[in-house]
Amino acid sequence: MSDCEIVLHGESRSFPVRDGALAESRAGAPVLLHLGQVGEVAPEPRRAAVLIELDTECLSVHLGDYPGAERANTLGFARYRNGNDAPTNLVELVRPDGAEPEALAAARAFFESIGCQVAVCADRPGRIVDRLVRPKYNDALRFLDDGLATATAMDMTCRMGLGYPDGLIERTERGGLARHHEICAALQELTGNPAYAPARRAVVAMQRKARR
Amino acid sequence: MGAGIARVIARAGCETICHDVAPEGLARARAVTAKFFASSVKRGRMAEGEDAAALARMTDTTDLAALAEADLVIEAVFEDLAAKQELFGRLNTLCKPETLFASNTSTLSITEIASGCGREDRVVGMHFCLPAELMKLVEMSRGMNTATAAFDAAWAWVKGAGQVPVETQDRPGFILNAVLVPFNNDVIRAIEAGVAEPADIDLAVKAGLGYRMGPCELIDLIGLDTQVRLCEAFYPVTLNPRAAAPPLLRRMVAAGHLGRKAGRGFYDYREEAGA
């Protein structure tokens, strides 16, 4: 079931290296994979599933809010990755309203066949992970500014008290404060929720990047 | 929670007096402690015979005056400011002047707990993680009137007991709960908004972030009623909307879906429990 056709739209964050099952693209395969910064895509109703890689945008940017029957096999996805860390095995699979269950099953089978774990979510800003972690990273950055504790103490608390593999500060900094800003700004625009307002340290990182 | 802390103290080689108003709680805790120490020996985490020795260092009492000669008193009574203030006030009249007071509070202010007890300079925050006998981290904080010498002595004691102290300011929830309470609420709101099912959220968090437990599993373990209580402690003092109890959380508590202990929360455990 890892048989797929790949259309590349520039560099893919989800699959920066295409090896194993993704090494080959076969024209007309049941699964059509759009990788990279995908723009407008034509409907392909005869495929088992059409999968569009997403960054911070909602799938409806590509499909509209009412995709119609000919796009009922089209879903979005992103493989989770903290900044430029190697991509994890997590694929967030975005199911728009009205998606065919068969397309969802085909998409899940495809990603599982290439060794990924699939979490299904609705087409909402930040999907699951960024929706939940970005406010937390902002909290941690603000706590640091407010002198609640040192970065070391905060990171140690996360690792030893909460069972996280790394601390919130080290993780956010490793993922890049400018990238954190970029994601937060997108989520804030989409949701209007002040929890996504980038913390000062992220704004400064963005401003410094702009000066360079 | 208090029983777990007592295990840490006794294991560290200190004479340990366990005080509770409820004798049946003390008896229950003692039985669990004996089992825990025995299994520590079996797993090679404690030397042969050290289990009996540690247990022998522990005495139980319902008489507060038994704490008069203690070097350190760690309170872990239920999370209520007036109860903790009253307890420290009474202890102040009973204990020798050098006795340090520590509070295991999760959400209350150390400065407020110490306020009016009569030895505000010798009160520190000492927040253990549950289960204390397995988790090394201890969040420590100073109240506004805590003397440096008292804080340093408490810090050294925690380290000497084999725990890992981290210092935080005396702010609501210190680090751990300040991070966790709003995050857990965000998870509940995402479920309520139909973003994803609990199992998908847990999978995403574990596979994507490498957390040991998914947030829904964790909330089920903490108890949804406890999460409501944490929100009620946090929201009024922080006015952070993310700390306010989400409507779904309140509905689940009203429906009795309190988590693991009730057989159902975000997950159904009834089959697992053989019901």
Ligand SMILES: NC(=O)c1ccc[n+]([C@@H]2O[C@H](COP(=O)([O-])OP(=O)(O)OC[C@H]3O[C@@H](n4cnc5c(N)ncnc54)[C@H](O)[C@@H]3O)[C@@H](O)[C@H]2O)c1
């Ligand atoms: N449960 C947790 O996950 C956790 C984690 C960290 C810190 N804490 C903190 O630990 C404290 C206790 O929490 P808990 O969950 O163990 O509460 P609990 O209600 O389960 O236990 C409190 C114990 O204190 C006893 N008690 C009540 N009044 C007393 C008094 N005046 N003198 C002596 N004993 C008295 C009760 O009989 C009971 O055994 C709270 O401050 C809580 O915030 C709890």
